[in-house]
Amino acid sequence: MSKTEIVVVGAGIAGLTSAAILSKLGLSVNLIESHTQSGGCAGTFKRKKYIFDVGATQVAGLEEGGIHSKIFKFLAIPLPEATILNPACIVDLKDGSKPIPIWYEKDEWIKEREIQFPGSRKFWRLCNLIHQSNWAFSNNNPVLPVKNLWDFSQLIKALVPMNLATGILLKSTIFDLLRICGLSDDQRLINFLNLQLKLYSQEDVYQTAALYGSTVLQMCQQPHGLWHLKKSMQVLSEALEDSLKKTGGNIVFGQKVNSINFDDVKKSWKVSAISKRENFEYYADDVIYTPPAQSLLKNLGNSLDRNHAYKSRIQSLPNPSGALVFYSALKKEHIKSISSNHYQFVSSELGSLFVSISEDGDGRAPLGEITMIASLFTKTNVWFNLDKNDYIKKKKEYLEKISFALESQFEIDCENWLHRELATPLGFERWTNRPNGIVGGLGQNPDIFGLFGLPSRTPFKGFWLCGDSIYPGEGTAGVSQSALMVSKQILASKGISDFNL
Numbered sequence: 001m002s003k004t005e006i007v008v009v010g011a012g013i014a015g016l017t018s019a020a021i022l023s024k025l026g027l028s029v030n031l032i033e034s035h036t037q038s039g040g041c042a043g044t045f046k047r048k049k050y051i052f053d054v055g056a057t058q059v060a061g062l063e064e065g066g067i068h069s070k071i072f073k074f075l076a077i078p079l080p081e082a083t084i085l086n087p088a089c090i091v092d093l094k095d096g097s098k099p100i101p102i103w104y105e106k107d108e109w110i111k112e113r114e115i116q117f118p119g120s121r122k123f124w125r126l127c128n129l130i131h132q133s134n135w136a137f138s139n140n141n142p143v144l145p146v147k148n149l150w151d152f153s154q155l156i157k158a159l160v161p162m163n164l165a166t167g168i169l170l171k172s173t174i175f176d177l178l179r180i181c182g183l184s185d186d187q188r189l190i191n192f193l194n195l196q197l198k199l200y201s202q203e204d205v206y207q208t209a210a211l212y213g214s215t216v217l218q219m220c221q222q223p224h225g226l227w228h229l230k231k232s233m234q235v236l237s238e239a240l241e242d243s244l245k246k247t248g249g250n251i252v253f254g255q256k257v258n259s260i261n262f263d264d265v266k267k268s269w270k271v272s273a274i275s276k277r278e279n280f281e282y283y284a285d286d287v288i289y290t291p292p293a294q295s296l297l298k299n300l301g302n303s304l305d306r307n308h309a310y311k312s313r314i315q316s317l318p319n320p321s322g323a324l325v326f327y328s329a330l331k332k333e334h335i336k337s338i339s340s341n342h343y344q345f346v347s348s349e350l351g352s353l354f355v356s357i358s359e360d361g362d363g364r365a366p367l368g369e370i371t372m373i374a375s376l377f378t379k380t381n382v383w384f385n386l387d388k389n390d391y392i393k394k395k396k397e398y399l400e401k402i403s404f405a406l407e408s409q410f411e412i413d414c415e416n417w418l419h420r421e422l423a424t425p426l427g428f429e430r431w432t433n434r435p436n437g438i439v440g441g442l443g444q445n446p447d448i449f450g451l452f453g454l455p456s457r458t459p460f461k462g463f464w465l466c467g468d469s470i471y472p473g474e475g476t477a478g479v480s481q482s483a484l485m486v487s488k489q490i491l492a493s494k495g496i497s498d499f500n501l
């Protein structure tokens with residue numbers, strides 16, 4: 001048995017970031033991870049001579065003032081080496097028209113938009129205005145949703161005058177903005193927005209909250225931008241892990257937390273974990289829980305049974321998607337010349353595919369070869385409850401379908417694949433312990449966004465949620481924001497209410 005001030009469950013980016021921040025501030029921290037390595041959905045795996053990013057392949061928030069940058073500066077550790085993505089992505093709607101490069105340079109992107117979507121200027125200007133207002137607000141580190149007076153005080157401090165104007169759009173969707181701008185019939189623009197929004201908000205134009213969507217649609221451009229990490233995504237986790245260890249924090253691998261209960265005698269949270277049939281117990285004043293909120297039903301059973309309202313809130317969370325991810329490698333000369341690390345295109349059979357291609361010499365493949373990763377959303381239930389043979393057959397079918405879609409898109413000869421494999425929601429469940437392999441957090445529609453989302457403060461004193469259930473959509477940058485928020489809340493509960501980066 002060991003007692004610390006904080007136990008963090010899960011060493012994905014959310015858990016590592018919150019553990020590193022609190023440890024740097026002098027709190028004693030135990031971080032418990034079920035896998036044998038850190039990173040979760042932003043981790044990597046090695047296959048033959050290749051390194052594959054498991055899920056996340058691009059990073060937001062590395063620019064000066066971006067969330068990863070601010071946190072790394074506070075931790076006094078160097079930012080991982082990375083290059084800006086320009087274009088961030090090339091989107092091919094497969095409607096016979098020219099693919100759409102999403103440029104990093106603002107002026108280039110404005111010019112491109114006017115060529116690609118004539119008459120849409122008003123819509124983009126409106127999004128930009130809303131984004132400016134959102135950004136000023138989020139830079140002041142608000143706490144959302146509000147659950148007590150302190151949270152409310154942080155919200156009030158973060159508000160800027162512009163938020164009062166954009167606040168009237170709290171319940172609007174991106175489609176409402178299109179309607180306001182007279183663009184509700186612009187099907188090509190809607191198709192483009194649907195593809196991009198689904199990636200970041202898990203919703204389409206009709207469902208994505210206007211305030212949220214306006215910001216994600218500006219993340220590829222100056223002064224923000226998306227980044228490609230040198231070596232692999234794992235460098236982000238490794239840097240946070242090193243910081244945690246240097247400041248005296250403890251990280252345990254290969255132990256799966258199976259129950260968390262408040263111990264009335266010890267007046268502490270008791271976190272029980274198991275590893276190869278051996279049981280471990282950890283005690284802490286505060287627990288930060290970073291697996292998906294849906295996992296609480298398994299891990300927080302007793303406490304949840306005493307709070308029916310909270311339990312039914314967790315039970316009624318919308319069902320998120322799973323992912324199919326195709327990991328492959330080939331010689332650079334065997335793919336038609338490419339001008340971006342990321343592509344998104346529509347396949348008539350599979351829907352939207354998001355493709356990430358490594359750079360020659362970036363550490364993911366030997367010189368002259370590249371890794372190519374393609375991902376698409378899938379319903380999780382169609383992959384579970386199959387018998388072994390049906391599952392293998394279905395997986396093989398999808399491997400071939402995705403290979404074929406990529407061969408047509410990038411003019412690849414089917415004989416030139418050096419490696420191919422597919423991960424399904426079952427694989428994601430095994431790798432990340434996410435129930436049914438769900439990914440990406442909750443869809444950001446007006447009913448579950450911002451003020452109406454799931455709070456990190458739970459009804460159980462000292463038990464906190466963090467990660468992509470709390471700050472979904474914007475990936476590693478979003479979950480880092482949630483780690484900062486929960487760290488501030490814990491510090492405030494201990495009487496330190498002026499912590500800011």
Ligand SMILES: Cc1cc2nc3c(=O)[nH]c(=O)nc-3n(C[C@H](O)[C@H](O)[C@H](O)COP(=O)(O)OP(=O)(O)OC[C@H]3O[C@@H](n4cnc5c(N)ncnc54)[C@H](O)[C@@H]3O)c2cc1C
Pocket residue numbers: 009010011012013014015032033034035038039040041042054055056057058059060255256257258290291295299323325375431432433434439440466467468469473474475476477479
């Ligand atoms: C296919 C795909 C593509 C993506 N692309 C991008 C992208 O390009 N850019 C981007 O920024 N984001 C992307 N994302 C999203 C991003 O990866 C996630 O939002 C982010 O990494 C989530 O971090 P997290 O720490 O909240 O959760 P996770 O990464 O899920 O980490 C949770 C950790 O908790 C551990 N754990 C779970 N249960 C237990 C338990 N009971 N006991 C102990 N440990 C436990 C898991 O093993 C895991 O390590 C993508 C995600 C996927 C799936």
